[in-house]
Amino acid sequence: MNLYWLQSGGCSGDSMSLLNYEGNLFELFENIGLEVLWHPSLANISPKEHDTLLENILNDTKELDILCIEGNVVMGPDGSGMFDTFRGGEPKYKLIEKLSQKASYIVAVGTCASFGGIGSYDEMQGLGLGYLHEKKGGFLGKEFLTKKGLPIINLPGCPIQPKALVTILQKIVTDTPINLNKNSIDESYYNFTVHQGCTRNEYHEYKVEENDFGENGCMFFHLGCKGPTTMAPCNKYLWNEVNSKTRVGVPCFGCTRPDFPQQHPFFETQNIVGTPLELPKGVDRAHYLAYKDMAWAAAPKRLAKRKQRV
Amino acid sequence: MSKRVIELNIPVNRVEGDLDIKVKIENGVIVDAKSVGTLYRGFENILIGKDPLDALVYTPRVCGICSVSHLLASAKTLENLYEVTPPPQAVRLRNLSILSETLQSDLRQHYLMFMVDFAHKFYEEKSFYTQANELYAPFKGKFAKSTLQITKDVLKVVAILGGQWPHTSHIVPGGVASANICKIELFDVRNHLLKTQKYLEEEIYLTSIGAIQNLQTLQDLEEYIQKYPDSQVAIFSHLAKECKLDEIGKTGYGYLSYGNIDDPQNPTNSLIKAGVYSDGIYAPIEAEKITEDVAYSWYEKEKPLHPSEGKTVPKYAKDEAYSWTKAPRYANKPLQTGPLAEYMVEQNNLFIELEKSYGDSVYVRQLARLLRPAKYIAYMLEMTEEAVNGCRDDVYISPKKKKSGTGFGLTSAARGALGHWIEVENGKIAHYQIISPTTWNGSPKDADGNYGAWEKALVGLNITDTDNPMELGHVIRSFDPCLVCTVHSVDNEAVSYKIGF
DSSP states (O other), X not given: OEEEEEEOBSOSHHHHHHTTOSSOHHHHHHHTTOEEEEOTTTXXXXXXXXXXXXXXXXXXXXXXXXXXXXXXXXXXXXXXXXXXXXXXXXXXXXXHHHHHTTEEEEEEESHXXXXXXXXXXXXXXXXXXXXXXXXXXXXXXXXXOOTTSOOXXXXXXXXXXXXXXXXXXXXXXXXXXXXXXXXXXXXXXXXSBTTTTOTTHXXXXXXXXXXXXXXXSBOSSSSOOOGGGOBOOTTTSOBTTTBOXXXXXXXXXXXXXXXXXXXXXXXXXXXXXXXXXXXXXXXXXXXXXXXXXXXXXXXXXXXHTTOSXX | OOOOEEEEEEEOOSSOSOEEEEEEEETTEEEEEEEEEOBOOOHHHHHTTSOGGGHHHHGGGGOSXXXXXXXXXXXXXXXXXXXXXXXXXXXXXXXXXXXHHHHHHHHHIIIIIIGGGGGXXXXXXXXXXXXXXXXXXXXXXXXXXXXXXXXXXXXXXXXXXXXXXXXXXXXXXXXXXXXXXXXXXXXXXXHHHHHHHHHIIIIIISSOHHHHHTOOSHHXXXXXXXXXXXXXXXXXXXXXXXXXXXXXXXXXXEEEEOOEEEETTEEEEEEEOOXXXXXXXXXXXXXXXXXXXXXXXXXXXXXXXXXXXXXXXXXXXXXXXXXXXXXXXETTBOEEESHHHHXXXXXXXXXXXXXXXXXXXXXXXXXXXXXXXXXXXXHHHHHHHHHHHTTTSOOBOOOOOOSSEEEEEEEEETTEEEEEEEEEETTEEEEEXXXXXXXXHTOOOOTTOOOOHHHHHHTTOBOSOTTSOHHHXXXXXXXXXXXXXXXXXXXXXXXXXXXXX
């Protein structure tokens, strides 16, 4: 199978993250029989050769299996798309539209490509390929299916974890069924919260909370941590194989959520009488309040005094 | 003789797909060049009205390749605003984070972006072609593979100290958010750095880091190249001379560096000196001399202004304009920035001699990037030892947050000088400006008609094959282009569009 990678409104962080894949990425591509036709950081074909390749894909002389799009589809200013042009000419979205008709599989790599992400609330008017935030439609429209009749596969994250993408590519190449949830996200990879596996869990359990940086306690109640409300395996499949933000003391910013980036301050939890406005999924507020008050009363000294180093 | 004039529009997208170079070629020689950033994301406008700390989350996302650099710049900007000094141990951890990012970027740039061109069939007649393919071919070359492996190790340092790479936010005004970085973590850091040092010594330089640091003259370099003909420095030097990279890509422009590696005891000073080096004269940075010119940018005409007051009103139909990028100037002059600038500003004798002989050519510029990891790894190991000793010390001082005021922060990303400027009103961001290294190097012309550094480096260049302008690629890549980081803002006013030339 082959793959064409297009960057649009993004920072190339997903590409950079992909290079951190724990195995040898290049060998993996070779082993699973995946040919990278084009990736701006990895291919070395000349501009002319690239033009020919694009032309052949667009006139159907070259079959395209997988299209990976990184970054959102830029519609600004005022719907013209001219904030992101292809070769300084046409808006990039026209190329995205054309290529989308040609690929058997489309993978939206990262939150920007999936849901709009950075610039989706602003003059950049960034759209996800198939969604804008939680609303289906995005750039390609509600009814869009690939030429193989498949929905777009969303792999959110700012950036993605390399394993998320590598797993999907292997599923595609080996024709393994992919289960997508209501946001068209690969369910098997994103099926539990960032909170799961966080080394600060014991502090969370007893509501030992922090107001400022550099401490051991839980960051959910005041410091804006979105770990309990964000679906991603950051504390199961560790970043760069060694760590996660929440473990080290940086709150989760909810970067896999369709509404990322949140439109209230990142380092503050929106509270009602000391309890976060947004509670972990499915939790009843009254019960949660009672439980957390009791938990705090029951907190052992080693936690209350922050002796437990995380 | 009739002139053969070609106008070319060339994507130079190795890192990011958003840089176009427009050149006019007469009889095979570039006579005019325009550097065009084709993507605008509007970070500076996104930040308006946000909580000041949100800059720590947004600005790393300006660039996936130098996210820690933007993070550090934004934290320093807020420290300048809040008048807080981070404790020494925090500064050490910050230095280790940013140097790890820069070191991996230098290696990835050299092997995954720059050297791959020499494995292209364009060079199949050259003596180095077979070897270049074995070493540098994309996906398969020995160094393509080993660079990928070793840079992952270097980046684990950032992950250990900050949770992940890219896009973490562990550097905060007042220090670092990271708790409990002590011996277990720092020994891991040291192990990754020692592994990196071993890679540099055994695979790249074939001699010790110390020996590379001791190359102080052109003669030292030549002797080293003769003694270690299989070193990457020797292979690159031979190949560079065969392709005449020592003759192309010169600008003659001065050099700008905001310094690197903050002094833990006095973090507004850097261990690698900041300054401007121009016509053989060093001068310290005077930040008020930085202005941005919009004569050839898609913005409403205004006189060149300091980033703390620069307005950005879009005007697409403006005559002669061709870029989203403004043109930063220092005392009204264009400058270049990056690894070579860092060496020149610190007045490293080897590079002063190299520049005297070969100018600021592609060869010299790229050699700076190839030698710099030796300098950094030595600092990083030293910094790790200090951090081990200080690992029980404070890493964070909670700043008293001002509701209004201004601040700025200058630092060095892998590609060179990076500055952020902020103004806060009623506790919210009222103004944010970013001048990234690529804004300096890839700037358009200014009102005085001075080209930006890339443009200047291209004018006069011979192009062998206009379908595959290899020489142009070498020149631009020697600056390590990254256009995602040119981020200028546009106000929400009704505008008419005319993009194109």
